[in-house]
Amino acid sequence: MQVLIFKSWYYIYVMRFEKIKYYLTVVVLSLVGSILTTYFTCTGCHSNFYRFSWVTIFSTLLWVSLWIGNGELTEFISKRVSWVKFPVQRLIVGVIATVTYTVCIVLLIARSWEYFLNFSFGSYADIVVPSLLITFIISLFLHSRGFLISWRASAVDAERLKKENVKAQYDSLKNQVNPHFLFNSLNALTNLVYEDPNKAAKFIKQLSEVYRYVLDTREKELVSLDEEIRFLESYLFLQQIRFGDKLKLEIALKNIAGQVAPLALQMLIENAIKHNIIAEDQPLTIKVYSQDDYIVVENNLQKKTILTEDSSGLGLKNIKRRYEFLTNKKVNIKQLDSMFKVELPIIQNT
Numbered sequence: 387m388q389v390l391i392f393k394s395w396y397y398i399y400v401m402r403f404e405k406i407k408y409y410l411t412v413v414v415l416s417l418v419g420s421i422l423t424t425y426f427t428c429t430g431c432h433s434n435f436y437r438f439s440w441v442t443i444f445s446t447l448l449w450v451s452l453w454i455g456n457g458e459l460t461e462f463i464s465k466r467v468s469w470v471k472f473p474v475q476r477l478i479v480g481v482i483a484t485v486t487y488t489v490c491i492v493l494l495i496a497r498s499w500e501y502f503l504n505f506s507f508g509s510y511a512d513i514v515v516p517s518l519l520i521t522f523i524i525s526l527f528l529h530s531r532g533f534l535i536s537w538r539a540s541a542v543d544a545e546r547l548k549k550e551n552v553k554a555q556y557d558s559l560k561n562q563v564n565p566h567f568l569f570n571s572l573n574a575l576t577n578l579v580y581e582d583p584n585k586a587a588k589f590i591k592q593l594s595e596v597y598r599y600v601l602d603t604r605e606k607e608l609v610s611l612d613e614e615i616r617f618l619e620s621y622l623f624l625q626q627i628r629f630g631d632k633l634k635l636e637i638a639l640k641n642i643a644g645q646v647a648p649l650a651l652q653m654l655i656e657n658a659i660k661h662n663i664i665a666e667d668q669p670l671t672i673k674v675y676s677q678d679d680y681i682v683v684e685n686n687l688q689k690k691t692i693l694t695e696d697s698s699g700l701g702l703k704n705i706k707r708r709y710e711f712l713t714n715k716k717v718n719i720k721q722l723d724s725m726f727k728v729e730l731p732i733i734q735n736t
Contacts, residue, residue, distance in 0.1 A: 646733065
């Protein structure tokens with residue numbers, strides 16, 4: 387905890403130092419630029435040090451206000467209006483904000499000089515127009531930089547999410563072919579062969595359906611709800627045979643159009659089975675139903691103190707990452723004292 391606090395304070399200190407260094411650089415460059423501008427444009431100031439100084443200060447204050455002010459304004463707008471999602475809107479808002487700020491700050495400083503120092507600038511257009519031209523040059527650089535940074539960040543995030551989606555799909559596949567699942571299925575089948583050969587034959591068919599579906603969808607990002615439900619029925623048949631009355635399943639998914647990430651529902655049910663006690667006196671009840679635009683997987687909470695199967699704890703994280711890649715809607719996770727619920731967005735067909 388102390389290390390985390392130290393790192394946070396160190397990061398804030400470094401960021402503030404970089405900000406101060408940037409401001410000082412702007413002030414120095416503005417001062418140098420103002421001295422040169424005053425020398426070449428105000429010939430009457432050469433013999434009047436008082437006037438030369440105040441014109442230079444005026445120019446410096448104007449440059450600093452326009453440079454830093456427009457920079458902060460650009461950063462503020464970019465945080466609220468994305469270049470990547472709303473480029474036209476971002477450009478219009480940026481131009482309007484820049485022009486408004488520039489005109490207001492120029493008039494404010496000019497009026498202050500006239501009021502307090504009795505300076506006469508003549509026509510304000512002679513100050514406002516050059517200031518706008520300089521501002522647009524600076525803003526063009528700042529806006530272009532902001533757009534490129536946003537575009538690069540978007541491209542990096544998209545690539546990251548794509549890789550995480552592929553990894554999550556691989557983890558889903560690995561989760562189905564891991565030794566625990568296969569061992570439990572074969573163990574249940576062994577007992578079933580002697581007790582009920584017909585049900586054993588159906589068990590084998592459903593097991594093959596599960597593996598066929600896993601292999602068929604390993605490269606798909608989305609599947610229809612109908613496909614996922616058919617797979618889920620096969621998977622749940624295997625689990626029902628394994629646990630019997632200790633596992634109670636309530637599935638209410640009919641006449642629902644849309645798509646979901648393949649194997650996501652199965653992973654949630656697998657997590658519920660893996661992390662909760664399942665016993666005659668403590669049956670596990672899993673409900674799968676639709677609510678608004680979400681598929682809800684809900685179970686009563688009776689956590690195991692010791693897991694009998696390996697668990698990396700990445701199942702829910704993988705599902706959330708996959709849905710970040712697929713939709714803007716978030717996966718909702720809710721845990722109460724006696725209930726655990728996950729809501730998966732239904733992705734509408736396009």
